Amino acid sequence: MADTQSAHGLQTPAWLRLTLIGGAVLVMALLVVLPLLMVLISAFGKGFATWWAALVTPDAISALKLTLLTAAIVIPVNAVFGVFAAWSLTRFEFPGKRALLALVDLPFAVSPVVAGLCLVLLFGSQGWFADILRAHDIKILFARPGIVLATLFITFPFVVRELVPLMQQQGSEEEVVARSLGANAWTMFFRVTLPNIKWGLLYGVLLCGARAMGEFGAVSVVSGHIRGLTNTLPLHIEILYNEFDSTAAFAVSSLLAGLALVTLLLKFWLEARHADGLAKSHRRH
Amino acid sequence: MLLINDNALQGKRPVLLSDNGVPTQVATAGTGEIGDHPAMQGSGHGVDLQIQGVGKRYGGTAALDDVDLHIASGELVALLGPSGSGKTTLLRVIAGLLPADAGRVLFGDTDATQLSLRERNVGFVFQQYALFRHMTVAENIAFGLRSRPRRSRPDKATIRRRVDELLALIQLPDLGDRYPEQLSGGQKQRVALARALAIDPTVLLLDEPFGALDAKVRVELRRWLRRLHDQTGQTTVFVTHDQEEALELADRVVVLRNGRIEQAGTPRQIYDEPASPYVFDFIGRASVIDGEATGGRFLVNGQDASFEAAGVADGPARLYLRPHDAAIGAPGDGLDARVAAVHRHADRITVELELAGQPRPLEVDLVAAPGVQAPAAGDAVGVRPLRHRIYPA
Numbered sequence: 001m002a003d004t005q006s007a008h009g010l011q012t013p014a015w016l017r018l019t020l021i022g023g024a025v026l027v028m029a030l031l032v033v034l035p036l037l038m039v040l041i042s043a044f045g046k047g048f049a050t051w052w053a054a055l056v057t058p059d060a061i062s063a064l065k066l067t068l069l070t071a072a073i074v075i076p077v078n079a080v081f082g083v084f085a086a087w088s089l090t091r092f093e094f095p096g097k098r099a100l101l102a103l104v105d106l107p108f109a110v111s112p113v114v115a116g117l118c119l120v121l122l123f124g125s126q127g128w129f130a131d132i133l134r135a136h137d138i139k140i141l142f143a144r145p146g147i148v149l150a151t152l153f154i155t156f157p158f159v160v161r162e163l164v165p166l167m168q169q170q171g172s173e174e175e176v177v178a179r180s181l182g183a184n185a186w187t188m189f190f191r192v193t194l195p196n197i198k199w200g201l202l203y204g205v206l207l208c209g210a211r212a213m214g215e216f217g218a219v220s221v222v223s224g225h226i227r228g229l230t231n232t233l234p235l236h237i238e239i240l241y242n243e244f245d246s247t248a249a250f251a252v253s254s255l256l257a258g259l260a261l262v263t264l265l266l267k268f269w270l271e272a273r274h275a276d277g278l279a280k281s282h283r284r285h
Numbered sequence: 286m287l288l289i290n291d292n293a294l295q296g297k298r299p300v301l302l303s304d305n306g307v308p309t310q311v312a313t314a315g316t317g318e319i320g321d322h323p324a325m326q327g328s329g330h331g332v333d334l335q336i337q338g339v340g341k342r343y344g345g346t347a348a349l350d351d352v353d354l355h356i357a358s359g360e361l362v363a364l365l366g367p368s369g370s371g372k373t374t375l376l377r378v379i380a381g382l383l384p385a386d387a388g389r390v391l392f393g394d395t396d397a398t399q400l401s402l403r404e405r406n407v408g409f410v411f412q413q414y415a416l417f418r419h420m421t422v423a424e425n426i427a428f429g430l431r432s433r434p435r436r437s438r439p440d441k442a443t444i445r446r447r448v449d450e451l452l453a454l455i456q457l458p459d460l461g462d463r464y465p466e467q468l469s470g471g472q473k474q475r476v477a478l479a480r481a482l483a484i485d486p487t488v489l490l491l492d493e494p495f496g497a498l499d500a501k502v503r504v505e506l507r508r509w510l511r512r513l514h515d516q517t518g519q520t521t522v523f524v525t526h527d528q529e530e531a532l533e534l535a536d537r538v539v540v541l542r543n544g545r546i547e548q549a550g551t552p553r554q555i556y557d558e559p560a561s562p563y564v565f566d567f568i569g570r571a572s573v574i575d576g577e578a579t580g581g582r583f584l585v586n587g588q589d590a591s592f593e594a595a596g597v598a599d600g601p602a603r604l605y606l607r608p609h610d611a612a613i614g615a616p617g618d619g620l621d622a623r624v625a626a627v628h629r630h631a632d633r634i635t636v637e638l639e640l641a642g643q644p645r646p647l648e649v650d651l652v653a654a655p656g657v658q659a660p661a662a663g664d665a666v667g668v669r670p671l672r673h674r675i676y677p678a
């Protein structure tokens with residue numbers, strides 16, 4: 001086979017090319033595709049009826065509802081605050097900006113379990129806010145608010161990380177022009193900024209949502225695992241697995257796996273169709 | 286092509302005439318129609334720009350230092366200088382993009398120093414066009430008018446008419462529905478200009494408007510901008526580092542250096558009477574002869590070379606001339622020199638001359654026309670400056 005020329009004009013010998021591609025495909029298959037396939041096969045292993053039965057148990061349904069509720073709260077909140085944060089970080093100069101930019105990645109750097117423990121430290125019965133909470137009879141931990149807070153923390157970076165490079169790349173010139181032409185701040189934001197960042201925002205929201213629904217570690221610490229009340233879908237799967245009900249565990253897992261596939265497809269579509277609206281593109285002008 | 290009747294002197298916006306001489310559209314400022322911006326009335330025409338004592342510091346360095354400038358209504362002014370000269374900073378201070386640390390900016394009688402970018406109603410055009418990428422050309426141009434507060438916003442039909450008028454003015458009548466990415470660089474810049482003109486700005490500010498364009502397009506668009514300015518009479522200030530562009534385009538050129546105005550004058554004044562060696566050297570090529578000024582005369586090597594140096598203080602001085610402003614003749618006809626080298630270019634012959642006692646060679650250009658005899662290396666010749674300026678060294 002002939003050598004191929006890459007974009008930079010280097011000639012890669014065919015055997016090397018095949019080895020690298022083959023290696024990458026093999027690793028991908030083993031680490032990613034195979035487990036997903038196993039989940040789907042095991043889920044339907046005992047037939048469709050068993051699969052469905054596992055999904056419609058009251059605990060499973062309440063877990064699904066809680067997962068969806070959490071996502072429904074977390075996604076809009078993170079979208080809005082993500083845009084605010086990205087705007088501040090890319091359009092303003094202030095001392096400590098670099099530190100703030102680095103801090104955005106904190107939820108990625110810290111272990112989710114640690115994040116959950118921080119919430120326990122703040123809102124637990126020995127926590128900093130314990131007295132205030134008790135005074136107003138507010139339950140944060142081992143209740144839904146705690147789960148939402150934990151998920152908010154974990155998924156915060158997604159929107160910001162997608163928007164910051166995009167907005168830096170686009171620059172503020174269009175917005176400056178809009179102001180010079182007489183637009184007030186709202187007009188400038190809704191008619192100039194938002195349309196320019198919409199694909200990046202969508203992408204960030206997509207990733208945020210996927211993670212929100214799949215988050216385990218932090219939620220596990222704060223949830224209390226109260227069946228039918230404070231269990232999200234991932235927590236419910238863990239319970240099923242710990243009770244050796246692996247079929248049901250796989251059945252419910254297939255829901256999350258299905259979600260992952262949908263996320264992947266949407267991601268693929270977004271990148272294919274709107275590459276110029278995403279930060280990762282490198283279009284030459 | 287549209288003919289334009291210039292009514293700028295009466296304070297009205299020029300009337301556009303169609304080919305058969307019938308006016309197509311008249312809109313005068315302040316009638317409650319277009320151009321009725323709350324902060325800046327009667328903008329674009331009849332408004333002088335005053336910059337008084339403006340200063341701007343970044344840390345320890347002064348980007349602008351006590352700049353005084355008056356721009357008359359309808360003038361096309363170039364801010365010329367190298368990077369770091371403060372020209373872009375000055376433009377941004379005029380726009381309100383940067384606050385000045387000292388001094389005032391006046392639009393007519395209004396002190397605009399405290400007004401925001403939006404309140405000043407200036408038309409700003411970036412080097413990279415900054416067209417709204419998700420809007421069509423027509424929507425881009427209409428943006429300013431559609432962003433007006435409801436009570437002063439013109440109705441849709443009026444906006445539509447204004448957009449069409451401007452599309453015709455920039456000679457792109459069929460591109461209203463295109464998106465910016467479908468346009469060439471030159472077209473994008475014209476749309477950016479139309480967008481800025483749509484709001485009837487107090488002043489049009491262009492930040493190196495042709496910097497992102499190919500050399501040929503740059504020249505074409507430069508000439509087109511001059512014609513546009515003649516048609517509209519819009520007060521315009523543009524920033525450039527290209528002296529050719531400034532000299533060809535502007536009514537007045539302001540040369541900046543290290544945050545100060547080195548010289549301001551018409552292109553002819555700047556070119557023929559540069560006030561300092563810096564301006565002389567920046568505006569074009571310069572050849573230099575060292576000497577001494579004594580009692581209003583310029584002496585080279587102690588010899589009186591018959592050069593007038595009136596107004597130059599006694600002491601070491603330098604004679605500056607353009608390479609094409611000297612004549613080469615026989616030895617004795619001017620200053621004695623020896624030919625060091627001869628370089629032939631496509632349109633000129635550059636002769637490098639060595640003069641006794643001079644630290645650097647003198648470059649003289651001869652036109653490369655048929656019949657022109659260039660001296661050979663090693664020849665002894667006489668060189669006579671035809672036009673020159675003398676400055677203290």
